[in-house]
Amino acid sequence: MKLTILGGGGFRVPLVYRALLGDRAEGRVTHVTLHDVDTARLGVITRVLAEQAAGAADAPVVAATPDLDEALRGADFVFSAIRVGGLAGRAADERVALAQGVLGQETVGAGGVAYGLRTVPVAVAIAHRVAELAPDAWVINFTNPAGLVTEAMSRVLGDRVVGICDSPVGLGRRVARALDVADPAGAEVDYVGLNHLGWLRGLRVAGRDELPRLLADTEALGSFEEGRLFGAEWLRSLGAVPNEYLHYYYFNREAVRAYQGAGPTRGAFLRDQQAGFYAAGARPGASALAAWRRTLADREATYMAASREAAGAGGRDRAEPESGGYEKVALALMRAVARDERTTLVLNVRNRTTLPVLDADAVIEVPCSVDAGGPRPVPVDPLPYHAVGLVTAVKAVEREVLAAADSGSRATAVKAFALHPLVDSVSVARRLLDAYTGVHPGLAYLAKH
Numbered sequence: 001m002k003l004t005i006l007g008g009g010g011f012r013v014p015l016v017y018r019a020l021l022g023d024r025a026e027g028r029v030t031h032v033t034l035h036d037v038d039t040a041r042l043g044v045i046t047r048v049l050a051e052q053a054a055g056a057a058d059a060p061v062v063a064a065t066p067d068l069d070e071a072l073r074g075a076d077f078v079f080s081a082i083r084v085g086g087l088a089g090r091a092a093d094e095r096v097a098l099a100q101g102v103l104g105q106e107t108v109g110a111g112g113v114a115y116g117l118r119t120v121p122v123a124v125a126i127a128h129r130v131a132e133l134a135p136d137a138w139v140i141n142f143t144n145p146a147g148l149v150t151e152a153m154s155r156v157l158g159d160r161v162v163g164i165c166d167s168p169v170g171l172g173r174r175v176a177r178a179l180d181v182a183d184p185a186g187a188e189v190d191y192v193g194l195n196h197l198g199w200l201r202g203l204r205v206a207g208r209d210e211l212p213r214l215l216a217d218t219e220a221l222g223s224f225e226e227g228r229l230f231g232a233e234w235l236r237s238l239g240a241v242p243n244e245y246l247h248y249y250y251f252n253r254e255a256v257r258a259y260q261g262a263g264p265t266r267g268a269f270l271r272d273q274q275a276g277f278y279a280a281g282a283r284p285g286a287s288a289l290a291a292w293r294r295t296l297a298d299r300e301a302t303y304m305a306a307s308r309e310a311a312g313a314g315g316r317d318r319a320e321p322e323s324g325g326y327e328k329v330a331l332a333l334m335r336a337v338a339r340d341e342r343t344t345l346v347l348n349v350r351n352r353t354t355l356p357v358l359d360a361d362a363v364i365e366v367p368c369s370v371d372a373g374g375p376r377p378v379p380v381d382p383l384p385y386h387a388v389g390l391v392t393a394v395k396a397v398e399r400e401v402l403a404a405a406d407s408g409s410r411a412t413a414v415k416a417f418a419l420h421p422l423v424d425s426v427s428v429a430r431r432l433l434d435a436y437t438g439v440h441p442g443l444a445y446l447a448k449h
Helices: 013-021 039-053 068-072 086-099 110-133 146-160 167-178 211-215 225-230 232-238 244-250 252-260 266-282 288-301 305-311 326-339 385-407 410-419 426-439 441-446
Strands: 002-006 031-035 061-065 077-080 138-141 161-163 188-194 197-205 343-350 363-371 374-377
Touching: 002 013, 002 068, 013 031, 013 039, 013 326, 031 039, 031 068, 039 061, 039 266, 039 288, 068 110, 077 110, 077 326, 086 110, 086 252, 086 266, 086 426, 110 138, 110 146, 110 385, 110 410, 110 426, 110 441, 138 146, 138 326, 146 161, 146 343, 146 363, 146 374, 146 385, 167 188, 167 197, 167 211, 167 225, 167 244, 167 326, 167 343, 188 343, 188 385, 197 211, 197 244, 197 385, 211 232, 225 232, 225 244, 244 252, 266 288, 326 343, 326 363, 343 374, 385 410, 410 426, 426 441
Parallel strands: 002 031, 002 077, 031 061, 077 138, 138 161
Antiparallel strands: 161 343, 188 197, 188 363, 343 363, 363 374
């Protein structure tokens, strides 16, 4: 089986390859093709993978190419993890938004809108090439903003594109650990929302919902990151545990203040950190794998540091390895589809009739039953009104981003910014778009209409 990784020179690709090395079952991935427009990055990541494979029996063969069509031909699965504009673009997204006094996080608020406006046209073009060259392939999308990009690609590929994120699985694991669940993998998670905008509303063990027991236990709530990030009182008010990204909505003023006073933004930190990694990994005689491991440990330790500082939540939980493990979700998804191994995973898929407040084509993030036919959302309880408000408002923003990407309309792009709950003025929205088109050549298509 052939797996093609778009954005194959990206820093997190070795996580995927490491997961593949542990798969020995029939029908496993035997060939991995890396595609990236940056050949220098491709070279470094290829070195990391070669070191990972050293001594491993039947390691997947790795090829690398900057040619998209070559990478797609013959693919059974396409893993999309591109970053349009690179980390320099992310740093600019953050800087522009903070200058206007609003949040510039990668996927949330103004930064997420800007990232979506420059990523959607590229993602749609890729979807058309997949449809032409690998029509039977399944696309697993991790490109951010993951829900928005998955919805854009689904307009071309239908249900054969599935979005994944590591946040829900990580949240479920942390809640299970706080509850001392003996087998976290066997717990049934009630999670619903959009990507980076969801709530864990229940955790069933042997048919019993254990979340009320957690919400009643202040000490247990303080034992994991979301409990410290949101506080016991707020979690009890919600009757749920939100995805960590909802901190930007519920504590927006504090988050913006923390980011403004934090020095280098997250994007700027990663830009400089990864530049150092790629330089170190390219040195003759140096271990690219060792450089990658050092960089990964530092990256994970500093994840959402500004938000944790604003909430007084302390440092990142060192017992939480490599975020939520998106590569494990991707591998489980591929196994279920390729081998008809039925499983349940939280995924980004088209709504169908799952949430009545959204139309059938809206991509949502919910538990799905997965087998050879692909993922299907499992029935969930309706959203409470407070969640309906956020979900429908953010989905409206996503739809305006898609419309702007399709039409090139500046007015529609302004509307996307202005409708976002974390952008507080139409005037600010106009200034944001002016500033973003000034720093991102990829948004030039919006300046003409």
